[in-house]
Amino acid sequence: MTQEKYYFENPKSSIRSLTEDEIEAAIADYENGVKISEICQKYPKLKVSSFYKQLPYKLNQEKCEYCNNQIYTKVRKNGYGNDLAKLCIYCNHDYTKNCNCEQCFHNTNVALEEKRKELQIVWKNFYTEYYNLNYTLNDISIFDEIYLVLLIQSYKGTFENTLDFSYFKQLRFQVHASSHEYYSVINNLIDRKILIPNIYYFDSYDYIYSSEPSLPTINSTKINWIPNIIKTSGTLLSVSELDKILKERTYSVEDKKILWREVYWSEIKSYIDYQINI
Ligand SMILES: [Zn+2]
Ligand SMILES: [Zn+2]
Known part of the structure; x- marks a missing residue:
């Protein structure tokens, strides 16, 4: 199969109208840094606009690593x-x-799939060692449930089924009672490992591969969080699933009594903390 000597990315390239010698000279000029306006002065048929795009690729002896046809090469843009x-x-x-x-698309997917598999193994060990507390919905207090619903409302990531506190981090130094309260609520849920890092965010958090990994905190960058509440053996509830369950849940009179007791304790605790800190 004979291949054309030049390949024009832009089929309407004005360089097409030149002779082969002129094309070679124009390419050489461009390679040598001659100004585009000067090249176009030499050959009045040429158009200045998007000159680089008009330059052709040239047939090369090298064969394509995938399909074995001869490839084309072109000088890089200045x-x-x-x-x-x-x-x-x-x-x-x-x-x-x-x-x-x-082929590249396929290779990328294969590499990604392998990386995911490797990550799953690393994560599984890490989870077993540090987060395997096996919370079920029954282990979570009504007070925690309500906070989880509020956190999901405020911090559910736009694209992922995770909680993203990065916006919160920007606000945390603002003196704002409710932010401060959320900050301690989030910290508390992370401390008790009811909220844990999402596996794919955890991957970008370098500590997972260090010899002494430290657990991410609310202040760790690159981390998004998921609830550590078992759905079925081996799978956790997603943020959306948890949200749906908690919103649809009904509370008995007994539940409400417990809730008010927890609210009361929490208020008392805040009051005592406040008294201690002033
Ligand atoms: Zn090819
Ligand atoms: Zn490719």
């Missing part, structure tokens, strides 16, 4: 490095990290 940009026009492989060709 200031973007000295190596050549590579492109296979048959499988669209462009040799970059962000390549969207089918």
Whole structure:
């Protein structure tokens, strides 16, 4: 199969109208840093706008690592490095990290899947060692339930089924009674491991791989949180599932009595803390 000597990314490139020698000279000029306006003066047919896009890729002896066709190469845009940009026009492989060709897409997915599997194993050990308290819904007090609903309302991440306290962190130095209260509520839920890091956020939290891992706190960056409440053996309730269950839950008279007692204790505790701290 004979391949064309040049590949024009922009099919309407004005450089197409030049002879082969002129094309070579224009590419060489561009490579040598001659100003685009000067190159266009030499060849009046050329258009200045989006000049780089108009420059063709040139057939190279190198074969595509995926489909074995000859690849095309092109000088980099000025200031973007000295190596050549590579492109296979048959499988669209462009040799970059962000390549969207089918094979790269497949490789990325395979690598991602492997990483996820590895992470699951690391996480499982970590979870067993540090977070395996096996909370069930029955272990959570009504007071905690109400706080969880309020936290879910305020801090549910936009895209993920997790709680994201990063916005809270920006506010934490503000003297605001309710923020302060939330801060201690969140800390308390994290301390008791009712809230635990989400596995994929935990991955970016480097301590998991250090020899002496320390558990993330409300102040740890890059961490989003999930409830550590068992759904079925081996799976935890997601934030949305917990939210739904808690909102639909009905409370008996006995439950309400317990709740008021907890509220009362909490108020007394806050009052005592306040008295101690002033
Ligand atoms: Zn290819
Ligand atoms: Zn590719």
